[in-house]
Amino acid sequence: xxxCVIAFLSGLVFGIGLIVSQMSNPAKVIGFLDITGSWDPxxxxxxxxxxAVFGAVYWSIRGRRAPLVAAQFVVPTEARIDRPLLAxxxxxxxxxxxxxxxxxxxxxxxxxxxxxxxxxxxxMIAGMLLYRFLxxxxxxxxxxxSV
Amino acid sequence: MHxxxxxxxxxxxxxALVGLAAALLWWxxxxxxxxxxxxxxxxxxxxxxxxxxxxFLAGLLAAGLGAVVFFPEEVHLDLAAGGGQxxxxxxxxxxxxxxxxxxxxxxxxxxxxxxxxxSIVATLSFMVSGMLTVSVVKHLL
Numbered sequence: 001x002x003x004c005v006i007a008f009l010s011g012l013v014f015g016i017g018l019i020v021s022q023m024s025n026p027a028k029v030i031g032f033l034d035i036t037g038s039w040d041p042x043x044x045x046x047x048x049x050x051x052a053v054f055g056a057v058y059w060s061i062r063g064r065r066a067p068l069v070a071a072q073f074v075v076p077t078e079a080r081i082d083r084p085l086l087a088x089x090x091x092x093x094x095x096x097x098x099x100x101x102x103x104x105x106x107x108x109x110x111x112x113x114x115x116x117x118x119x120x121x122x123x124m125i126a127g128m129l130l131y132r133f134l135x136x137x138x139x140x141x142x143x144x145x146s147v
Numbered sequence: 148m149h150x151x152x153x154x155x156x157x158x159x160x161x162x163a164l165v166g167l168a169a170a171l172l173w174w175x176x177x178x179x180x181x182x183x184x185x186x187x188x189x190x191x192x193x194x195x196x197x198x199x200x201x202x203f204l205a206g207l208l209a210a211g212l213g214a215v216v217f218f219p220e221e222v223h224l225d226l227a228a229g230g231g232q233x234x235x236x237x238x239x240x241x242x243x244x245x246x247x248x249x250x251x252x253x254x255x256x257x258x259x260x261x262x263x264x265x266s267i268v269a270t271l272s273f274m275v276s277g278m279l280t281v282s283v284v285k286h287l288l
Contacts, residue, residue: 003175003198004198005202006172006199007172010172010180011168011205013167014180015210016164016213017161017166017168018165019221021158021160021162021165022223023161026228030285033280034281036278036286037282038148040151042158043158045155047162047256049165052163052166054166056170057174058173069175069176078248081265089269090272090275093276093280094236094276094277096236098228098235099233102250103183103186103244103250104252108208109211110211111212111215113215116226117226119233121237123237123238124237125190126238126241127238130241130242131242135245
């Protein structure tokens with residue numbers, strides 16, 4: 001229960017951050033990706049702000065054996081830069097560029113009252129299930145005791 | 148190229164909130180705040196350890212609802228495409244993020260923050276293909 005409350009708060013703050021930074025507005029995202037036209041560099045600062053805060057916390061607590069309210073840190077242990085990583089990321093980028101939506105902002109903006117966002121999110125879920133069905137993968141994070 | 152619509156302060160503050168949320172999830176639950184993996188696992192994983200994923204996703208929705216109800220003037224949604232293009236894009240985003248094990252949050256924020264080589268390569272890959280796609284769609288088609 002405690003873990004769910006914390007996860008909810010994390011999702012809430014995460015979503016507020018996406019709205020404040022306007023990552024949840026596809027036109028803003030397209031403006032960032034449009035480097036050959038009229039470029040809006042704002043999203044680089046969204047990433048910079050996020051990286052600064054997350055990085056500071058991550059590296060300052062590194063070496064601890066366990067998080068505060070769970071038994072272990074859970075991180076992907078795969079280290080190889082393999083073909084699925086590259087191909088999947090390139091495919092994701094095409095969809096990102098076509099729509100201006102990545103998964104987090106798309107979920108947040110389903111509440112904004114435009115049914116077309118739901119078209120995107122339903123298709124996104126279908127794409128997720130399709131890959132997991134085809135690849136036989138269900139859970140992608142491997143457990144490691146400490147980092 | 149010329150610079151337009153630059154909003155550095157809201158971008159930095161919003162970004163810092165995203166980083167704070169990711170840091171909270173990591174410090175307390177020891178989990179990566181990667182939205183595509185959280186959603187994908189919430190859909191397919193069976194077991195008792197799934198509640199936090201639905202709670203995180205509910206938090207995202209609560210943020211959107213809260214903004215719509217309390218700060219409607221802060222809510223901007225300018226769609227860049229019609230239904231057909233959004234459906235194709237959604238399929239690609241869903242499929243690609245599962246195949247590539249992450250998206251803008253898991254790779255772009257948490258992965259780069261951890262200095263994961265995989266995440267740095269993934270982020271460069273989707274940035275480049277996203278930029279190429281926008282160039283083609285906006286300027287060549």
